[in-house]
Amino acid sequence: MIYMxxxxxxxxxxxxxxxxxxxxxxxxxxxxxxxxxxxxIRENGPVKVxxxxxxxxxxxxxxVGGIGAPTVGIEKVRDKQSYYALKAIEDFTGKKATAIISxxxxxxxxxxxxxxxxxxxxxxxxxxxMGRAFPEVQMKTFFVYGIPAYPMAVCDEKGxxxxxTQALDGKWVERMARAVTIQMGAVACYAxxxxxxxxxxxxxxxxxxSLAKELGEAVRVARTANEDPIExxxxxxxxxxxxxxKIMDVDRQTTAGFAKGQVVIEGMGEYESNKLTVEFQNENxxxxxxxxxxxxxxxxxxxxxxxxxxxITTELLRYGFRVxxxxxxxxxxxxxxEGLATAGPSAFGYDVEYADLELT
Amino acid sequence: MHIGIDVGGTNTDAxxxxxxxxVDKVKNPTTDDVTSxxxxxxxxxxASKPNDAKIDAVMLGTTHFxxxxxxxxxLAHSAALRLCLPATTMLPPLVDWPxxxxxxxxxxxxxxxxGHEYDGREISPIDEIELRTIAKKMNDEGVRSVSISGVFxxxxxxxxxxxxxIITSEIPSMKITLSSEIGRVGILERENAAMLNACxxxxxxxxxxxxxxxxxxxxxxxPLFFSQNDGTLMQSEFAAQYPVFTIASGPTNSxxxxxxxxxxxDAVVIDIGGTSTDGGMLVRGFPREAIVAVDVAGVRTxxxxxxxxxxxxxxxxxxxxxxxxxxxxxxxxxxxxxGMVFGGxxxxxxxxxxxxxxxxxxxxxLLSDINAxxxxxxxxxxxxxxxxxADQIKVSSHPVPVVxxxxxxxxxxxSFEGASDVLRPSNADVANAIGAAISQVGGQVxxxxxxxxxxxxEALNLAKEEAISKAIDAGADPGSVEIxxxxxxxxxxxxxxxxxxxVKSVGNLDTSKQN
Numbered sequence: 070m071i072y073m074x075x076x077x078x079x080x081x082x083x084x085x086x087x088x089x090x091x092x093x094x095x096x097x098x099x100x101x102x103x104x105x106x107x108x109x110i111r112e113n114g115p116v117k118v119x120x121x122x123x124x125x126x127x128x129x130x131x132x133v134g135g136i137g138a139p140t141v142g143i144e145k146v147r148d149k150q151s152y153y154a155l156k157a158i159e160d161f162t163g164k165k166a167t168a169i170i171s172x173x174x175x176x177x178x179x180x181x182x183x184x185x186x187x188x189x190x191x192x193x194x195x196x197x198x199m200g201r202a203f204p205e206v207q208m209k210t211f212f213v214y215g216i217p218a219y220p221m222a223v224c225d226e227k228g229x230x231x232x233x234t235q236a237l238d239g240k241w242v243e244r245m246a247r248a249v250t251i252q253m254g255a256v257a258c259y260a261x262x263x264x265x266x267x268x269x270x271x272x273x274x275x276x277x278x279s280l281a282k283e284l285g286e287a288v289r290v291a292r293t294a295n296e297d298p299i300e301x302x303x304x305x306x307x308x309x310x311x312x313x314x315k316i317m318d319v320d321r322q323t324t325a326g327f328a329k330g331q332v333v334i335e336g337m338g339e340y341e342s343n344k345l346t347v348e349f350q351n352e353n354x355x356x357x358x359x360x361x362x363x364x365x366x367x368x369x370x371x372x373x374x375x376x377x378x379x380x381i382t383t384e385l386l387r388y389g390f391r392v393x394x395x396x397x398x399x400x401x402x403x404x405x406x407e408g409l410a411t412a413g414p415s416a417f418g419y420d421v422e423y424a425d426l427e428l429t
Numbered sequence: 430m431h432i433g434i435d436v437g438g439t440n441t442d443a444x445x446x447x448x449x450x451x452v453d454k455v456k457n458p459t460t461d462d463v464t465s466x467x468x469x470x471x472x473x474x475x476a477s478k479p480n481d482a483k484i485d486a487v488m489l490g491t492t493h494f495x496x497x498x499x500x501x502x503x504l505a506h507s508a509a510l511r512l513c514l515p516a517t518t519m520l521p522p523l524v525d526w527p528x529x530x531x532x533x534x535x536x537x538x539x540x541x542x543x544g545h546e547y548d549g550r551e552i553s554p555i556d557e558i559e560l561r562t563i564a565k566k567m568n569d570e571g572v573r574s575v576s577i578s579g580v581f582x583x584x585x586x587x588x589x590x591x592x593x594x595i596i597t598s599e600i601p602s603m604k605i606t607l608s609s610e611i612g613r614v615g616i617l618e619r620e621n622a623a624m625l626n627a628c629x630x631x632x633x634x635x636x637x638x639x640x641x642x643x644x645x646x647x648x649x650x651x652p653l654f655f656s657q658n659d660g661t662l663m664q665s666e667f668a669a670q671y672p673v674f675t676i677a678s679g680p681t682n683s684x685x686x687x688x689x690x691x692x693x694x695d696a697v698v699i700d701i702g703g704t705s706t707d708g709g710m711l712v713r714g715f716p717r718e719a720i721v722a723v724d725v726a727g728v729r730t731x732x733x734x735x736x737x738x739x740x741x742x743x744x745x746x747x748x749x750x751x752x753x754x755x756x757x758x759x760x761x762x763x764x765x766x767x768g769m770v771f772g773g774x775x776x777x778x779x780x781x782x783x784x785x786x787x788x789x790x791x792x793x794x795l796l797s798d799i800n801a802x803x804x805x806x807x808x809x810x811x812x813x814x815x816x817x818x819a820d821q822i823k824v825s826s827h828p829v830p831v832v833x834x835x836x837x838x839x840x841x842x843x844s845f846e847g848a849s850d851v852l853r854p855s856n857a858d859v860a861n862a863i864g865a866a867i868s869q870v871g872g873q874v875x876x877x878x879x880x881x882x883x884x885x886x887e888a889l890n891l892a893k894e895e896a897i898s899k900a901i902d903a904g905a906d907p908g909s910v911e912i913x914x915x916x917x918x919x920x921x922x923x924x925x926x927x928x929x930x931x932v933k934s935v936g937n938l939d940t941s942k943q944n
Binding site: 101104108109138140141143144145146147148149226227228255315385388389390 | 548614616824929
């Protein structure tokens, strides 16, 4: 088998930046996940990354991720829970995994598959179930296109495992898993939905780990060379600058586990005398230019520091920051009627039709 | 009367204050041992004070301890003990430390049972036999100071306290730092901060004793206080236990002193030196805190630190023409030799300011070759960059007073975008020492409360009471303590059954209670 590349310690620095950008303001800070992966890669050597096209029909690919509150995860830090969950799924199905896939490339979940991969020697598939960050378990392209969201194993660090063997739909899996996670101390990892090569190739967002790495590398290279990191990002991935300016106001409230709110940005340079409002629920969902919607979920709305290209999560937004708001088109899998039903504007309570982000 | 002292990299400054009035000031070079420079200042002020005046207190802001970390000098052989098992093991204590710093303190780490969940449940109970075994092992390894960090100790610190008792009963001489007394939620950063404290306690005890002894032999009976990072004071016995709280007092004292000299409480303070411009924001007299992780001697911590925004622009910044490039290179302290108005041949920001009539130093005739429209373009850009620093550090778009200090402040015009007023205080050269001298006493609490057992109001009241009693414990006059700030941070991605609360209190130093 030919592996595309190996994840080195240095790559992790790039992935952390790229995953932060693809996290669209949410997904949790990748710093701790990056340190965990670094620690294991230091002990066990680089993790192999496999292109989705190179998967074999006999392959059996398990999706892993972290679930819980990011604020708790910085105190009770995750250990090998995703490895335990992978083993639990193997025991339940009686089949050995041959590769691991990320549930979510945005934020801290981008690096979670590297933990069980390093512990088992299995490769990670260069793909994920979102191509960005979303708050709930069912919001994955796999599940939109018919893969069942079960069996799912949720594990804590103590040796507890909960198995969800059957559910009406992905939303029920989310509800049950979230309830178990709270009992486990609001930090857990899961493994779910074993898939075939064909299923990955047709229902996953492909090449997203490489994309995170390339985005991060572009930012790092631009910083070192004193070049514009925004331009560097757009050279890697087609998207556009939605707005540039300075944060004027941040309004935030946390309700029912969601950090909801909006940030108002006053235009600078060519955007002078315009105003952009970005509304968020953990992730950035809608960008309005002087009240007209110019980008909406599932398209990606990413707020980065204008000078350094550093992604800014919603909890760090603050008056005075000079920011650039980038828009990237959502993966095509999200733009179908089924995709939009799961993670389009209506899934977040917006009574607005989705319209493609225009790149020109 | 009281004395405020600031130990900087170059100079040790001291002021004698009668209440809010500056009586006398003195500047001495900072000495290698630091202490003798401090004592020289005290002696000068003590000798020149009016005969009937009595010195009630000495307030000291010092770089002693951060220097000890940077030079890896005098650090105690220390161990980090984490109460966490079976959780939080993949990233052991000291995981991201510079290896030479880790080596210089011995790098001993232990993980044991204990710690809590976010909602106050135990991860596992404390195992006394396990801790006694660890204590013996630490002693065998020559460890003299230990930091104890329990998972979610900001929610429940009981395990850290029990573990401290067990270790003390086994090894009575062991110095102990509890993470719950040092930092906030975020185990790695809090544990790092506690560990920095643990390795500094020996040098802190020695330093405090040396300064007190020297004060005694100088005939000064007044109590000694140390400036903390957040602009409040702590008694010297606390400083000996918690030296880490002093390591960022310099910028805080500078901002507070500058604002005090200008008579404002809410202001942006801009310090323009030879190579850089630093901006900070004072809210009700205290610096706004940084919200991101803070790097101390290469170690990631989550201390309460002042938020400072800096750019490479100062009086010595080199200016290039066609096209206009401002810095980042600077001639720094060589400005008075290399700057064109001083007869040198390097075009600097100061020359541009003189050419435009903004500043009046050196000989303007030496600038006759400079094109007027270029000079105007350059000064406008310099002004804009400093205005951006002020704007980046502000908390809202509302205009606030801007206090300008530092030798490079001559670059900036009084018409300042976003400023309600531009203030240039006199005596700004001893702003740091004044900042130390005017410090009050404070208490801060940052905890996570589970709302299954109490209401939000009860949680807030508990936090307020604890903040007030912390201020009184630290030496505040009980009648003067007030709540400065309350911040509620609900936990995201969870139904709202837990609340993170941050409360700050502050009061006047009760000098009658001292001695």
